[in-house]
Amino acid sequence: MTNSIEDIEDANCILIIGSNTFEQHPLIARKVVRAKEKGAKIIVVDPRKTITAKNADLFLQINPGTNVALINGLMNVIIKEGLIDEEFIKNRTKGFEDLKKVVEKYTPEYVSKICNISPELIIKAGKMYGSAERSSILYCMGVTQFTHGVDAVKALCNLAMITGNIGKRGTGVNPLRGQNNVQGACDLGALPDVFPGYQKVNIAYEKFEDLWGVELNNESGLTIPEMIEKAGKEIKCLYIMGENPMVSDPDINHVEKALKSLDFLIVQDIFLTETAQLADVVLPAACWAEKDGTFTNTERRVQKINKAVNPPGEALEDWIIIKKLAEKMGYKELFNYNSPRDVFEEIRKVTPQYAGITYERLGVDGIQWPCPDENHKGTPILYTEKFLTPDGLGNIFPVEYKEPDELPDKEYPFFLTTGRIIFHFHTGTMTRKCEHITNEINEGFIEINLEDAKKLGIKNNDLVKVSSRRGEVIVKARITEDIKKGVVFMPFHFAETPVNKLTNPALDPNCKIPEFKVCAVKIEKI
Structure with a gap:
């Protein structure tokens, strides 16, 4: 986040895009509510009419995968209406004229055909965001998990910069971490x-070679989808720590085949997850309440955590497991840490943003990086005076709308989008072992628009088969008017109805994130 959680309530307008904030980040949602109570206008962009959307002043129910077109459309309106911050653009940015040329064609009428919403809504949203004294952007994986996710984030940054909504309270571009x-x-x-x-491997490797006294590979490594693709081929062994790709990764049938083709699979986790069940060796780890250390949250706040109880059985803290493995592999002298504090001291030494943070200074509230020295109080708001570029100017990168990798057709006529629900966390490794939570809901479902359900002859709680080009899942139907016609939604928490058997492993070419949020499916009543 460029800003802090607390200053969200100082915004006059909040654009929430690709985030069901009220369910997935309820503490941050409280700040949104307080901002609204102070008079802020809330704009929500989502294919589903979520609880977040129901609290909005303006709801734009777009087609999945059309974020870039919409954001360019908002900038078209803002430029046409003279709502840009000319002084900020002139003194703090470069590239505006190129952006102006690109977004010229993204008229409300043109964008409405792509997003399947009215031009009037686009105009109203552009004016609402652009005319506010302080506008804040909140976004989550409904922006990033596309083959053009990086472009969408760039477009949001462009929107904030041309309106001067960077570097002051109640503004910013604020990703909410998953x-x-x-x-x-x-x-x-x-x-x-x-x-x-964030020191580039190909540039900073010599610094770390000197620090650790070893020779390092100076080439970039692989992302998770790339590792899965090469598993059993170039990659013979995987060490998976705190990750459950057998539920969380796209095209699970392919994931299972890849993991089973490895010579050796190690999984380190707190429970025997679906992935751990495939492992040759499982290393039992301590959970968050059973270890000391630090977490860094979505607003860049480094916070100290203190062990509440000891780990059960043979479970160990992660750093101890890694140290013991390193010792077995002949690196005892290099891994001479005796406590999490020792590890953190090295973190301070090698990470400029953390240099001024000490255990003593963290206290209860923590410190927001960057904190370059021990006299620095931390940084609640980034880019108050300049950006972290050689000339201090913010780069405006115009981006064009591109279609998702897979669109509905005659055989697979529906958009499928995925996400979370309020009662469960990620792959359910922890929450599905909590009786109070599973009593609320402990099975998957698919949301289908009322009109679509009528055409298919599907009623509430009917079992349906959902199929994509990669697999099929049988799941209960949940009929609702809260999802856009032609779009269906499934949560990914439930291994018994694994939606990621269906999702598309196509990657964003820049950051290699899979396109979880849109693929084409068909639905059949059983």
Whole structure:
């Protein structure tokens, strides 16, 4: 997030796109509610009329995969209506004239045909966002999990920059992370092309060779989908830690075949997940309440966690497991950590954004990076004076709308989109073992529009077969007016009705994220 969670309530307008914030980030949703109570206008963009959409002042129920067209349409309206921040564009950015040329064709009438919403809604949304003194953007995986997800994020950044909604309270481009320490994992190098602190592997490798006293590969590694694709071929062994691709990855039939073709599979987790059941060796790990360390949340806040109870049985904290493995492999001197604090001291040493953060300074509230030295208070808002570019200017990157990799046709006439529900977390590894939660819901479903259901002869709770070009799933139907006609929705928490048997493994060419949020399916009553 460029901004902080707390200053969301200072926004005069909040654009929520590709995020069911009220179900998936309820504490952040409280800030949205407070902003609304202060008079802020809420715009929600989603193919489903979620609980978030029902709390909006303006709801744009677009076709899945058309985010880029819509955002370009909003900028077309804002430029035409003279709602740009000319001073911010002139002094803080470059590339506006190119953007202006690109979005010129994205008139409300043109965009309405792509998104399947009225031109009037696009005009109203553009004016609402552009005329507000402080506008904030909240987005989640309904923006990123497409073959053009990077383009959509660039478009949102363009929107914020041309209206001057960067670098002050109540504004910004604010991704809401899908899990509690995704930000921290990325910060510390859990990406294939960077070391900790987003230092590029091909540039910073010598620095880390000197630090660790070993020779390092200076080429970028593979993303998860690329690893699965090469499993059993170039890759003979996988070590999977805290991940459950047998439920969470697209085209699960292919995933299962890939994992079974490995010479050796190691899974480190707190329960025997669907993926762990395929492993040659399972390493039992401690859960969040059974270890010390730090998490970094969605607003870049580094927070200390303290062990509440000891791990059960033979389970160990993750860092201890990794240390023991390293010692077995001959790296005892290099992994000479005796506590999580020792690990964190190295994090501070190699990660510029964390340099000024110490255990003592974290306290209860934590500190937001970047925090370059121990006298620095942390950074609640990024880019208040300049961007992190050589000339300090924000780069405006015009992007064109591209269709999703797979669209409905005669054989597979429906858009399928996937997501989460309020009662369960990710692949259900933890929440589906909690009786109070499973009493609420413990099975999958497919949401079908009322008119579509009538044509198919499907009633509420009927069993239906949902098929794509990759597989099929039998699941109960949930008939509703809250989903767009021609679109169906399934949550991905339930291994018994694995929606990711259906989803498309096509990747964004830039970040290699799969297109979870749209594929073509057919539905048959059983």
